[in-house]
Amino acid sequence: MPPQPAPINVPDPILVLDRVSRIYFTKGNIFGRGAQRVVALNQLSLSIGRGEVFGLVGESGSGKTTAGRLIVRLEEPDEGSILLEGGDITHLKGRQMQDYRRRVQMVFQDPYQSLNPQVSIADSVAEPLITNRIGDPRDHLRRVLEVLDTVGLSPAEDFVYRFPHQLSGGQRQRVAIARAIVVQPGLLVADEPTSMLDASYSAQIFDILLGVRGQMGATIIFITHSLAAARYLCDRIAVIYHGHLMEIGPAAQVIANPKHPYTQALIDATPKFGRCEAVPVYGTLLSAPREASGLAGCPFFPRCRRAERLLCSRSYPDWHPAGPEQAALCHFAQPDHGDGEPAPGEACRLGGG
Ligand SMILES: Nc1ncnc2c1ncn2[C@@H]1O[C@H](COP(=O)(O)OP(=O)(O)OP(=O)(O)O)[C@@H](O)[C@H]1O
Ligand code: SF4
Ligand SMILES: [Mg+2]
Numbered sequence: 001m002p003p004q005p006a007p008i009n010v011p012d013p014i015l016v017l018d019r020v021s022r023i024y025f026t027k028g029n030i031f032g033r034g035a036q037r038v039v040a041l042n043q044l045s046l047s048i049g050r051g052e053v054f055g056l057v058g059e060s061g062s063g064k065t066t067a068g069r070l071i072v073r074l075e076e077p078d079e080g081s082i083l084l085e086g087g088d089i090t091h092l093k094g095r096q097m098q099d100y101r102r103r104v105q106m107v108f109q110d111p112y113q114s115l116n117p118q119v120s121i122a123d124s125v126a127e128p129l130i131t132n133r134i135g136d137p138r139d140h141l142r143r144v145l146e147v148l149d150t151v152g153l154s155p156a157e158d159f160v161y162r163f164p165h166q167l168s169g170g171q172r173q174r175v176a177i178a179r180a181i182v183v184q185p186g187l188l189v190a191d192e193p194t195s196m197l198d199a200s201y202s203a204q205i206f207d208i209l210l211g212v213r214g215q216m217g218a219t220i221i222f223i224t225h226s227l228a229a230a231r232y233l234c235d236r237i238a239v240i241y242h243g244h245l246m247e248i249g250p251a252a253q254v255i256a257n258p259k260h261p262y263t264q265a266l267i268d269a270t271p272k273f274g275r276c277e278a279v280p281v282y283g284t285l286l287s288a289p290r291e292a293s294g295l296a297g298c299p300f301f302p303r304c305r306r307a308e309r310l311l312c313s314r315s316y317p318d319w320h321p322a323g324p325e326q327a328a329l330c331h332f333a334q335p336d337h338g339d340g341e342p343a344p345g346e347a348c349r350l351g352g353g
Helices: 064-071 094-103 121-131 137-150 169-181 199-216 227-233 251-256 261-268
Strands: 013-026 036-049 053-057 079-084 104-107 187-191 219-224 236-241 244-250 272-274 319-323 326-329 348-350
Touching: 013 064, 013 219, 036 053, 036 064, 036 079, 036 219, 036 236, 036 244, 053 064, 053 199, 053 227, 064 104, 064 187, 064 219, 094 104, 104 169, 121 137, 121 169, 137 169, 137 199, 169 187, 169 199, 187 199, 199 219, 199 227, 219 227, 227 251, 236 251, 236 261, 244 251, 244 261, 244 319
Parallel strands: 053 219, 053 236, 104 187, 187 219
Antiparallel strands: 013 036, 013 079, 236 244, 244 326, 272 348, 319 326
16 A cells, blocks of 8 residues: 555645655666665655744654755655645746745755855855846845845854855855845755764754744745754654655654654664653664565564564555554554553753754
8 A cells, every 4th residue: 555644634734745756776797786775755745834944853864854955846756746835836937937936945054065165155145036037126236235244154244245255164154044035035954964974063063943934934944863853943843754654743742752653763762861861762773684575564674673573574654643643654553552651752952963
C-alpha cells in the first residue's frame, strides 16, 4: 500500500506537498556498474500553515535538502504536486515562474553558494530587487541598508561596501538571509543555515529567522538534522527517514514524547546536558541493520529494534494519531493516555544545536 498523508488537519495551508517523489539515478563506472536508483523522497505529503516555522528533520541523506530544492523549484518532482496558496507550482514557466521565485526564497547551508565573492554586499543584496524589477533603483540602497539592519549587521553602512571574504561565517550567513528576504518572500526555506557556525552564532541566526517571521509574517521551513535546533525554533516538525515521513507534530510535543522508533533513535543520538538521569534511553536502533525482506514493509524495519518481523517486514504501517496534532507511521505507535504529566525527556535539555 502506498504511503498515505498523515491525518493532520492544517487550516489555511500556505504550502501543500501532495505525494511528492524524487528519484535520482547515479551513473556508476564507465561500464554502468554501480549505477543506482536513489529514491530521495517517497510520496511525501505535508501541509504547512501560514506563518509557521516548520522543521524538516532527519539524519544525513534522509531527503531534507531534496524537499527544499523541490519547494523552491530548483528541481521538479518525478511524481506528485506542490501547491502554493492552492495553486499548483509543479510545472510553472515564464513570468509565473519568476513571480514564484520572488515569493519563495532559500537560504543555503554554505553562504558561499549564494554570495558571489567578486560582488560587494550592497550589490549582492540589491540584485534580487533588480532581477524582480522591484522599486526604483534610487531606493535600492535604502532598502539594502534596512534589510542589513534587520539581520543584525549594523551599522549597515559599515557593511555595504565590503566583500564576502571580509566577513565572518556568521556575518556571511546574515547577508545570505538579507538577500533572501529583501524581496519580502512569503515563504523562506532555510537549509541547515547554521551547520557551519558555532553555537553562539547559531543562536543569533535562529533569532533572526524568528524576527523575519515576526516582522514579515513569512512562513519558514527550517531544515535541520538537529532536534535541539528544531525544538528551539519550530512550531511543528516532520521527521523524515530515507524520504519517508515517519512522524509529524508540534515540535515540543514530538521531542518530549516521540512515538516513532526512528524519532526516538534521533533523540537517543542527540547530545544532552542538564538533569540527564531523567532522560529515557529508548534503545530503538539496532546496532547492525538487518536485511530488508522486500519493498512492502516498514521503511525503518532494517534498523528497528522494536520490529515484529512478520508484520513489519511485510506490511507498510498506517498512521497512528499519537497526541494532539501528532501522528506516527508505525504499527505500534500508541496514543497518549492524557495524564498530563510532562515527559521525562523535558527535564534534560538537548544540546548539539
Ligand atoms: N543530484 C543527485 N544525484 C544522485 N543522488 C542524489 C542527488 N541529490 C541527492 N541525492 C541522494 O538523495 C538522497 C537524499 O539527499 P539529500 O541531500 O536530500 O539529503 P539530506 O537529508 O539533505 O542530507 P544531509 O543532511 O547530508 O544534507 C541521498 O541518498 C543523496 O545521496
Ligand atoms: S512499524 Fe515496525 S519496523 Fe516500523 S517503526 Fe514501527 S515497530 Fe519499527
Ligand atoms: Mg541536506
